[in-house]
Amino acid sequence: MTPYRAIEWKNDRLILLDQRLLPHQTVYVTLRDAAGVAEAIQNMTIRGAPAIGAAAAYGLALEAVKPWPDARTMQEGLKVSGTALIAARPTAINLAWAVNRVLAVNQNPVITTPELLREKIVAEADAIANQEIANNIQIGLNALELWPQEVTFLHHCNTGALATVDYGTALGVIRAAHDHGKKVFVYVDETRPRLQGARLTAWELGQLGISHEIISDGAAGHFLRRGQVAAVFVGADRVATNGDVANKIGTYMLALAAHDNQVPFYAVLPTSTIDLSLSSGEQIPIEERDPAEVLGLQQDGFAIAPAGSRARNPAFDVTPNRLVSAIVTEVGILRPPYSTSLSSAAAEAQG
Numbered sequence: 001m002t003p004y005r006a007i008e009w010k011n012d013r014l015i016l017l018d019q020r021l022l023p024h025q026t027v028y029v030t031l032r033d034a035a036g037v038a039e040a041i042q043n044m045t046i047r048g049a050p051a052i053g054a055a056a057a058y059g060l061a062l063e064a065v066k067p068w069p070d071a072r073t074m075q076e077g078l079k080v081s082g083t084a085l086i087a088a089r090p091t092a093i094n095l096a097w098a099v100n101r102v103l104a105v106n107q108n109p110v111i112t113t114p115e116l117l118r119e120k121i122v123a124e125a126d127a128i129a130n131q132e133i134a135n136n137i138q139i140g141l142n143a144l145e146l147w148p149q150e151v152t153f154l155h156h157c158n159t160g161a162l163a164t165v166d167y168g169t170a171l172g173v174i175r176a177a178h179d180h181g182k183k184v185f186v187y188v189d190e191t192r193p194r195l196q197g198a199r200l201t202a203w204e205l206g207q208l209g210i211s212h213e214i215i216s217d218g219a220a221g222h223f224l225r226r227g228q229v230a231a232v233f234v235g236a237d238r239v240a241t242n243g244d245v246a247n248k249i250g251t252y253m254l255a256l257a258a259h260d261n262q263v264p265f266y267a268v269l270p271t272s273t274i275d276l277s278l279s280s281g282e283q284i285p286i287e288e289r290d291p292a293e294v295l296g297l298q299q300d301g302f303a304i305a306p307a308g309s310r311a312r313n314p315a316f317d318v319t320p321n322r323l324v325s326a327i328v329t330e331v332g333i334l335r336p337p338y339s340t341s342l343s344s345a346a347a348e349a350q351g
Helices: 034-042 049-064 071-086 093-106 114-146 170-179 196-208 217-225 251-260 338-349
Strands: 007-010 013-017 028-031 150-155 183-189 211-215 231-234 238-240 245-248 265-268 316-319 326-329 332-334
Touching (some): 007 049, 007 114, 034 071, 049 093, 071 093, 071 114, 093 114, 114 326, 150 217, 170 183, 170 265, 183 196, 211 217, 231 245, 326 338, 332 338
Parallel strands (some): 150 231, 183 211, 231 265
Antiparallel strands (some): 007 013, 013 028, 238 245, 326 332
């Protein structure tokens, strides 16, 4: 597995690798309650749809290990914490999925003591984290059939172990190709405004020994047009029933450029990212973050815009299903019509 962990449960505490400080500092923070986890999700100490889902599950585990007078009081307290955790970031469905999965254990009427409830909730949080890792590894294996012996990818944002508990989704596909002896090269979109590609993906690829070069987001079309990319790979924060994909801002423009140049565009995600309650991407809530992220450089606080400038900062956009060549999941490679293949995949994953 990866020599670093974005998330670790140890001695009834949640330990997170602070991704705001990478690649220059490797600092871990220890959290003791759900409120701290919600704040860490909001300020992007931890980020990436699968990772924030697992972190939120452990946020409820942190509340569960506190002393409670009785099971009823504990259950009510966990419901309140669950609501706060779900509200931390609105776009990634994995967050609500993980919290609701833990709360289903919390609401079990058969559990009548705080001690038993505590045990069950911690076990469910562990199961969610371990399931994400297993899914990611399987996703990488499922995609191996797509690649020749030598392959160049273009990757947007960060979808590696930092974003997914371990191994990675889209970056996990790249990692699996490398691990299975293929000659892999990656163009890494810098991913403005928080530079997750330049800061995090490049760092992870360096840790894994995978050849890569960082490019500005606006340069992606240049390399696609010149025929230098075999496939574009992105993760996802939520996928609607029709196959519309919400992902980090800039994904839609990248999909358009890939489509215009006949380059396959793949979204890579666990089935926990599928939201069958939404018929299309128009219904996906899009988070708007602080305009300061656009107006300045986060790492040093250096302003890059004139004083008094205003900005808009949507964190995600929606790529229409017509631009998505395939969706790679732990149950297989899904192709259009997505309304059928996504529903079948979700059902298969649930057993």
